[in-house]
Amino acid sequence: MGSLRPSYFVIILLVLIAFAVRAVSINAQSLWRDEVDALCYAYEFPHLVVQALAPGTAGDLITPCTCPSLPLTPARSPGESVTRRLTRTLGGMIRENGPLYFFLLRGWVAVTGTSEYAMRFLSLACGVLCVPLVYTLGHRLFDHPAGLFAALLVAISPYLTWYSQEVKMYALVSALALLTIYGLRRAVEGGGWRWWAVQIIATSLAFYTHILAALLIPVQALLYFAWWPRARKQWAGALVSLACLILPYLPLALWQASQVLRVRETGFYPYKLGEMVQILLNGWSLGILSQGRPWGTVLIGALAVWGLVSFLFLSSVGRKQGEGSGRFALVCWLVIPLLAVWFVSLRQPLFTDRYLIWTAPAFYLLIALGLASLWRLNWGRWVVVLSLSIILTTSYANQWQQATEPIKSNFRAAVAYVTERYAPGELIAFQIPHGLYTFDYYFPEEEYPWAEGLYTNHRTQGGAYVMSEQDAAHRMQEMTAGYDVIWLVATETTMWDERGLVQAWLEANRERVDEAHFTWVDVYRYVK
Numbered sequence: 001m002g003s004l005r006p007s008y009f010v011i012i013l014l015v016l017i018a019f020a021v022r023a024v025s026i027n028a029q030s031l032w033r034d035e036v037d038a039l040c041y042a043y044e045f046p047h048l049v050v051q052a053l054a055p056g057t058a059g060d061l062i063t064p065c066t067c068p069s070l071p072l073t074p075a076r077s078p079g080e081s082v083t084r085r086l087t088r089t090l091g092g093m094i095r096e097n098g099p100l101y102f103f104l105l106r107g108w109v110a111v112t113g114t115s116e117y118a119m120r121f122l123s124l125a126c127g128v129l130c131v132p133l134v135y136t137l138g139h140r141l142f143d144h145p146a147g148l149f150a151a152l153l154v155a156i157s158p159y160l161t162w163y164s165q166e167v168k169m170y171a172l173v174s175a176l177a178l179l180t181i182y183g184l185r186r187a188v189e190g191g192g193w194r195w196w197a198v199q200i201i202a203t204s205l206a207f208y209t210h211i212l213a214a215l216l217i218p219v220q221a222l223l224y225f226a227w228w229p230r231a232r233k234q235w236a237g238a239l240v241s242l243a244c245l246i247l248p249y250l251p252l253a254l255w256q257a258s259q260v261l262r263v264r265e266t267g268f269y270p271y272k273l274g275e276m277v278q279i280l281l282n283g284w285s286l287g288i289l290s291q292g293r294p295w296g297t298v299l300i301g302a303l304a305v306w307g308l309v310s311f312l313f314l315s316s317v318g319r320k321q322g323e324g325s326g327r328f329a330l331v332c333w334l335v336i337p338l339l340a341v342w343f344v345s346l347r348q349p350l351f352t353d354r355y356l357i358w359t360a361p362a363f364y365l366l367i368a369l370g371l372a373s374l375w376r377l378n379w380g381r382w383v384v385v386l387s388l389s390i391i392l393t394t395s396y397a398n399q400w401q402q403a404t405e406p407i408k409s410n411f412r413a414a415v416a417y418v419t420e421r422y423a424p425g426e427l428i429a430f431q432i433p434h435g436l437y438t439f440d441y442y443f444p445e446e447e448y449p450w451a452e453g454l455y456t457n458h459r460t461q462g463g464a465y466v467m468s469e470q471d472a473a474h475r476m477q478e479m480t481a482g483y484d485v486i487w488l489v490a491t492e493t494t495m496w497d498e499r500g501l502v503q504a505w506l507e508a509n510r511e512r513v514d515e516a517h518f519t520w521v522d523v524y525r526y527v528k
Contacts, residue, residue, distance in 0.1 A: 025403030127164025158287025307370030409520035
């Protein structure tokens with residue numbers, strides 16, 4: 001231990017802080033539907049692969065809760081080859097944001113169980129891993145202070161903490177992106193073929209973790225040229241890397257090319273570029289709730305801008321060779337994926353901030369550069385101390401709110417309410433139907449009658465509703481026949497029934513005797 005440099009102890013301390021910040025409130029929020037979907041996919045996807053490899057041998061699929069229908073099925077043709085069945089199956093999984101995380105989650109829950117804490121701990125571990133990774137990258141690209149400041153910002157980031165506490169792939173893809181960029185840098189510096197291997201493997205794993213991680217390819221291409229002329233000597237490795245990352249996926253890319261620019265509805269809001277930038281800036285600076293804006297965002301944004309241009313104002317003694325190219329690399333990492341998502345979103349909106357979480361480390365590295373450059377100046381140290389005090393204060397305030405205020409759909413509380421009052425044989429109707437799966441995860445009854453609420457939003461080309469109020473009433477009568485007590489669990493109802501026909505029928509034909517309201521979930525109890 002005596003041989004360890006003091007900086008290692010600082011990194012270990014930051015890793016412990018990151019772990020504590022994430023672990024202490026990991027169960028604060030209820031699971032929401034995307035997390036339960038992830039749990040379901042963790043069971044369904046491996047089952048599909050077994051079916052593709054050896055049809056008829058997979059047996060029955062048993063999941064820890066009621067799950068939606070499989071997002072894809074392998075071909076049933078008896079003459080189809082194993083390779084064709086497997087390719088078709090994996091191709092469908094990639095369109096579900098990549099299968100890798102779900103396979104990892106399946107192995108994880110097989111060991112740890114399916115409790116909230118156990119499932120979320122996988123993301124927590126990936127989120128904590130980002131701290132030493134961002135330090136190592138920052139130190140490699142710039143210097144020790146930049147790496148330390150970046151590690152501190154990642155450790156306390158309310159935004160990264162949030163996604164380190166979710167049963168989704170976002171913390172994993174962030175760690176893989178950091179490893180990818182670091183591997184590329186080491187390879188460009190002449191680290192040998194092992195670092196090209198690290199870069200290729202990490203990038204490929206990122207592809208299979210989230211589909212938008214494919215944008216790492218143009219980012220890395222620009223980084224290669226940003227690090228010119230040092231990169232010139234590594235042209236052979238770069239070509240092999242590019243071939244390994246593009247050629248296997250070229251048929252899929254060509255197949256999907258016609259779909260990328262097609263105009264279609266996606267369910268995402270059509271944000272403008274400026275709105276996208278604002279959402280990312282607020283989230284990365286202050287967290288999901290962005291408490292402390294606009295001034296907190298202005299301060300952190302200003303530090304990032306200063307980090308980008310500060311080397312231009314430093315004396316030649318204070319400059320490090322290649323600082324400009326390093327900053328240009330961070331800009332490419334930030335801007336290229338955002339512009340690509342914005343361009344595609346002009347025709348088919350797909351922007352949501354978490355899809356670009358793997359570009360957030362570039363933002364924190366720019367802030368770290370701003371803090372590090374100020375720290376070199378005697379008067380600037382007071383600015384750094386003041387800035388960090390504000391950042392730590394706003395971070396703590398946002399972390400506290402994320403840990404104490406229900407933000408996700410609170411099925412955990414809703415199910416507890418129903419459980420206390422439920423009698424066997426009572427019908428539970430779900431509007432939207434997807435609420436069933438999260439509800440069932442928490443509900444202690446193994447078997448109970450349930451029904452999916454009606455989808456009433458279909459319209460003709462002329463804009464008229466396909467389902468009339470009379471049709472809805474007839475189907476509700478059929479659904480509830482034979483039940484004296486009906487529970488309605490309502491969440492995000494406008495997605496399914498914007499006219500409110502389901503609840504309107506219950507209000508008109510049953511007596512509402514109980515109701516309770518939770519974050520994004522409402523519960524009603526009706527009797528004859």
